[in-house]
Amino acid sequence: MRRTRLVSLGAVALVVFALAVSAYWYWASEALAEGIARWRSEQIARGYEIDYDGPHMGGFPFALTVTFNQPTATSPQGLAWQGPPIIGEAKLWDPFTIDLAFPGTHQLRLTEGQEQRAAAVATEEARGQVVLALDGQVDSASVDLGALRVDGPDLQPLTVDRLTARMGPLHQPRNGDPDELNLAGEAVAVRLPEGEGGPLGDSLERLSFRSTVVGGIPRGKPADSLPQWRDAGGLWRFESLSALWGPLDLQAKGRLGLDQALRPAGLFDTQLKGADEIIDRLAEDGRIKPEAAFAAQLAVAAMGRRDAASGTTVLEAPITLRDGLLFLGPVPLFPIAPVL
Numbered sequence: 320m321r322r323t324r325l326v327s328l329g330a331v332a333l334v335v336f337a338l339a340v341s342a343y344w345y346w347a348s349e350a351l352a353e354g355i356a357r358w359r360s361e362q363i364a365r366g367y368e369i370d371y372d373g374p375h376m377g378g379f380p381f382a383l384t385v386t387f388n389q390p391t392a393t394s395p396q397g398l399a400w401q402g403p404p405i406i407g408e409a410k411l412w413d414p415f416t417i418d419l420a421f422p423g424t425h426q427l428r429l430t431e432g433q434e435q436r437a438a439a440v441a442t443e444e445a446r447g448q449v450v451l452a453l454d455g456q457v458d459s460a461s462v463d464l465g466a467l468r469v470d471g472p473d474l475q476p477l478t479v480d481r482l483t484a485r486m487g488p489l490h491q492p493r494n495g496d497p498d499e500l501n502l503a504g505e506a507v508a509v510r511l512p513e514g515e516g517g518p519l520g521d522s523l524e525r526l527s528f529r530s531t532v533v534g535g536i537p538r539g540k541p542a543d544s545l546p547q548w549r550d551a552g553g554l555w556r557f558e559s560l561s562a563l564w565g566p567l568d569l570q571a572k573g574r575l576g577l578d579q580a581l582r583p584a585g586l587f588d589t590q591l592k593g594a595d596e597i598i599d600r601l602a603e604d605g606r607i608k609p610e611a612a613f614a615a616q617l618a619v620a621a622m623g624r625r626d627a628a629s630g631t632t633v634l635e636a637p638i639t640l641r642d643g644l645l646f647l648g649p650v651p652l653f654p655i656a657p658v659l
Contacts, residue, residue: 347383347414348376354415354451355385361456366395366540371405383409385417395540396659397430407449415451422446438471440464450487459487475512482506497534497552504528518600520565530557542659549577557587566593566600571638580643581657587638592626594619594634594647607652615650622648 352374359369371390378384387405403423409416425440444465450458463483470476484504491498505527513521534553537544555575562569573587595616602612623632639646643655 347409347411351383351385351409351414351417351451352376358451358457361538362392364538365544368393378408381411383411383414385409395542399428399430401426401428417449417451419447419449420445436471436473438469438474440467440469442467456489457487458489459485461485475515477512477515478510479506480508500532500535502528502530502532502555516565518565518597518604518606519567522565524563526562526564528557528560530555530560532556545577545581545659549581553577554585560587566596568592573638575640577658578642581659582643582655583640583658585640589634589636589638591634591636592629592631594623595632601652611650611652615647615652618648618650 355374362369369392372388373386375386375388376384377386385407387407389401390405391399391401393399402425403421405419405421407417407419409418422442422445425442427438427440429436442464445462445467446465447460447462449460452458461484463481464479465482466478466480467482468476468478482505484502486502487500489498489500505525506523507525509523509526511521511523515521516523532553532555534548534551536548536553553576557572557574560569560571560573569589569591571587571589573585573589575583575585578584598607598612598615598619601607602609607615618636619632619634622636623634625631626633636648637646640655644651645653645655
């Protein structure tokens with residue numbers, strides 16, 4: 320009798336557990352779908368076009384998977400993307416943290432007036448992670464595209480050994496200070512088409528940065544939201560910026576904003592190796608005038624110091640972006656275009 324009762328209790332417990340797991344799975348999948356829908360609505364409000372076949376939920380009962388087929392996106396500036404299927408997986412107890420896989424070929428197309436340019440980005444191991452807040456906002460995101468190749472009808476091939484980026488989390492101070500969003504990225508072993516690297520050469524060994532965007536960028540199209548962000552005191556603060564590109568060995572930290580013409584404006588404290596060779600190359604390439612090159616060489620000689628170990632000149636000098644020009648110390652080098 321007791322054994323029969325225990326078996327009955329066990330069967331009831333299993334049924335209750337199965338019902339609880341099923342109910343939780345359906346709640347988690349519904350919550351995730353609603354979060355994705357809110358995110359899509361946010362992007363559309365910013366002027367983007369987002370479309371996909373999905374999301375298709377799966378993995379019942381012990382996993383939560385989501386698939387987006389035929390995903391497409393178009394920015395307000397006319398940059399269109401079409402990608403391979405995106406497959407996401409979330410833990411049942413954490414449905415808003417989604418691990419993504421999206422290897423394959425990503426098609427890019429930029430329309431400017433009557434002119435169109437296209438490119439294909441081929442990746443073999445592209446993956447990422449997105450963390451959504453309950454209101455559908457992206458709390459943080461990261462991507463690792465691994466090795467990739469870029470080419471197109473009017474493009475010579477460009478390859479990268481590894482490209483990574485990370486966004487978030489978003490910090491919202493309670494004392495009235497502006498929001499802060501962490502941004503970081505790294506590109507390793509970029510090989511540009513022959514002759515496209517200019518005076519620095521066609522092989523960029525490494526480019527990386529860690530930064531914080533201060534002040535939330537308002538919703539809407541960039542042509543409207545970026546001036547609002549600028550006028551509210553928005554800036555992009557770089558905790559570190561480093562580059563190894565031909566003769567250039569740069570370590571910097573500083574900040575960037577936008578001027579009234581939407582051109583980058585700011586100040587960086589830098590430690591720069593290879594400045595004298597870079598100036599020579601810029602002059603030989605016709606990118607700066609001979610008198611500007613001579614003035615820059617004098618500034619390097621006056622402000623630089625010789626590194627005993629490498630024999631190169633180390634220059635610790637500010638790089639300033641103002642009035643549409645980039646300055647090395649007091650010397651203007653070349654103009655800067657607006658971001659839009």
